[in-house]
Amino acid sequence: MRLDVRVSFSYNGEEILKDVSFGAHKGELLAIIGPNGAGKSTLLKCIAGILKPEGRITLDGLDLLSMKPSERAKLVSYVPQTSFPEFSFTIEEFVEMGAYFTQGSVEVALKRVGLWERRNESVFALSGGEYQLVLIARALAQGGRVLLLDEPTSHLDVNNALEIMELLRELKDEKVVIAVLHDLNLALRYADRLLVLRKGSKVWEGKASELDPKVLEEVYGVRVEFVEGKLGRAIVASP
Numbered sequence: 001m002r003l004d005v006r007v008s009f010s011y012n013g014e015e016i017l018k019d020v021s022f023g024a025h026k027g028e029l030l031a032i033i034g035p036n037g038a039g040k041s042t043l044l045k046c047i048a049g050i051l052k053p054e055g056r057i058t059l060d061g062l063d064l065l066s067m068k069p070s071e072r073a074k075l076v077s078y079v080p081q082t083s084f085p086e087f088s089f090t091i092e093e094f095v096e097m098g099a100y101f102t103q104g105s106v107e108v109a110l111k112r113v114g115l116w117e118r119r120n121e122s123v124f125a126l127s128g129g130e131y132q133l134v135l136i137a138r139a140l141a142q143g144g145r146v147l148l149l150d151e152p153t154s155h156l157d158v159n160n161a162l163e164i165m166e167l168l169r170e171l172k173d174e175k176v177v178i179a180v181l182h183d184l185n186l187a188l189r190y191a192d193r194l195l196v197l198r199k200g201s202k203v204w205e206g207k208a209s210e211l212d213p214k215v216l217e218e219v220y221g222v223r224v225e226f227v228e229g230k231l232g233r234a235i236v237a238s239p
């Protein structure tokens with residue numbers, strides 16, 4: 001299972017994505033990183049079919065850009081940046097609000113994120129981390145082959161953030177998983193591959209283990225050091 005992307009995108013004549021190309025496949029977690037305004041969310045929305053870019057996006061050779069939205073939604077699911085629900089649905093109802101699901105797929109998805117027993121509770125009763133899990137369950141219930149997540153760990157404490165990342169680590173063996181991440185330490189620890197964007201252009205793409213701190217220094221405009229500890233590598237940044 002392989003996704004190939006080469007896109008450009010403009011808002012009102014301003015080029016936001018400039019011929020950004022990369023590949024992603026099952027078995028690897030790809031993280032998109034880069035400073036605010038780099039175009040990360042725009043890129044994810046182009047793949048999700050929310051925005052219409054120029055270029056080409058194929059999944060195992062299938063042209064996603066020329067596909068009907070209903071067909072594409074069966075293949076690609078998208079978890080937007082967290083926003084809190086406005087209506088008091090139960091957890092189960094909320095997951096059923098995705099475009100495609102079967103009764104069985106909702107149950108499997110909620111069990112996967114550990115919230116099936118709580119399915120009749122209101123989504124208003126959820127913490128930020130639990131709500132993020134519900135958003136992921138809604139995407140999983142669609143059963144697509146590509147899972148896109150926009151900052152799935154923002155606003156979460158370290159424990160919940162690690163829980164989400166562990167879940168993505170499991171899911172990468174079933175789907176193409178691509179996440180926009182602001183937390184560089186999580187990206188470095190969990191992503192197999194990184195796509196680094198700045199000002200709408202690809203600056204670097206490669207194995208997370210091969211990332212040179214100089215790339216981050218150039219992109220973020222800060223000094224960066226990698227520190228090795230017993231639990232892994234950490235990034236220290238300084239102005």
Ligand SMILES: Nc1ncnc2c1ncn2[C@@H]1O[C@H](COP(=O)(O)OP(=O)(O)OP(=O)(O)O)[C@@H](O)[C@H]1O
Nearest residue numbers: 011012016034035036037038039040041042043180
């Ligand atoms: N609806 C819109 N209309 C016009 N410009 C937009 C729109 N949405 C985003 N942009 C612009 O596109 C550029 C990229 O935005 P995008 O949200 O993709 O960046 P990002 O890398 O996800 O940023 P962040 O890390 O802050 O979420 C920004 O300059 C932004 O102002």
